[in-house]
Amino acid sequence: MSEALYQSIVLERARHPHFAGRPAVFNAEGQSENRMCGDKISVFLNGTHLRHEAQGCAILAASAELMCEAAISKSADEIAILSDKFERLVQTGEQNPELGDLNALAGIAQYPSRVRCATLPWSALRDAITRAGSTGGAVNG
């Protein structure tokens, strides 16, 4: 099915986000932007929780949601490993059992021009972690 990428989980998460919105209090904010299309996202670290503010397509929004869910309560080192595995998933399209619901985005590999939509939230998260580190805070210590 050629539209497999837009399977229900992706659309569902884009449409009904659980992690969207700027929190009143947060330790650090990271940002990432795709200058080519104007999509942008902010990710907020708030203790062990994450929130995001995504402006862009369904893939960006769904990826941000799935990322926030997957990264909850993980350490910065664990997130770095997860981020690398996710990068491999969207580049190769090969499902990875360790990635759970993130596998819903494996189909993006067939759309090279859209891979960046899926990885943008992860860039913003890495940016947030870097900033948290430089100001003394961090994800889960």
Next chain:
Amino acid sequence: MSTTLLPLDVHAIRQDFPILSQKVHGKPFVFLDSGASAQKPKQVIEAMRFVMEEQYANVHRGLHYMSEKASDAYENVRDKVAELLNAASREEIVFTRNATESINLVAYTWGRTALQPGDAVAVSEMEHHANLVPWQMLRDAHGTELRIVKITDSGELDWNSLEKVFADGKVKLMALTHMSNVLGTYTPVERLAKFAHERGAKILLDGAQAVVHRAVDVQAIDADFYVFSGHKLYGPTGIGVLYAKAEILEAMPPFLGGGDMISSVTYEKSTWAKPPHRFEAGTPAIIETIGLGAAIDYVRAIGFEAIAAHEQHLTEHALATLSQIEGLRILGSAQDRGGVFSFVMKDAHAHDIATLLDRQGIAVRAGHHCAEPLMGRLGVSSTARATFGLYNLPEEIDALATGLERVRKIFA
């Protein structure tokens, strides 16, 4: 087979474009992105092959048979372009890389000499970045002012705003699109040229979109500068055109220095060749220029009257068909508009629309279309855009509509 009556035998025309018979993702290739770059007919491909296989050498240099043949073929295209635009003379045609380079050439040379610090350049809210950024660069380097003429909600020039922008007499150049690459609006260029001239300003027209769809007569318009790119006119990439009135070119200093643009060179001093060669430093895009010549022959043989009638038919069909789609909004509703349709859909982002259409073999563009300030004016961050060429069929617009209905259902 289609039974639609068209002003052109489009099915025959499509045979000239080898790429259109391809399948994409197993579906017939529906190419609705000609506004970004048009496909090439085999006449253009053949002309470029011919020059490389049988007539190639550098131009304007060799005192040998092949160089003379290539030079003649190359210079012959200057005549074809002059005829295409109805320029008063072939010397008014300068070859560049594309419309963007043509505008930069004008900004860099004419802008820095004919304009004084404090003079103003006026552009509109619906310019491509190519007709905005060079004037910003001139402003920053040379102290000119940059003024923006507003557009109305229908996507037409706002004449009240135009009057205001010109009120203090400082505007010395109006640089405007002849056809918006986002809204499809044609600007009333004759009236605008008169308006500018009456106020002591020159007019530059960005014809990148318009020249493909309508016969352009720079003398009837009374344009001071007119620019376009070859690749949107069914020609190759890497070749563009700057038209400017002879007396303006004559007074302009060179753009780039090097071979071919000089009259004499000593270590102390060089003197410049006459236009147009003054502005064509270095070995030009010989093969691409000859390809452009073939493209001009191709469209002129079909005739702009027939092309315009066909595209008008497509435009009306698209307006009627796309307006039926629930939640779809077409941006711009100018009275005088052509086959450029930007649209947004409720709940579906432009990139998702483009990706889902692509899976159905339909190529549209999505993004800000190199017109970020216009996106801001329209209150959107990006749009999907369908643009038509002379080879498009009403059935392809129907395929687009069907595809968009499918997108709507996915996001409903």
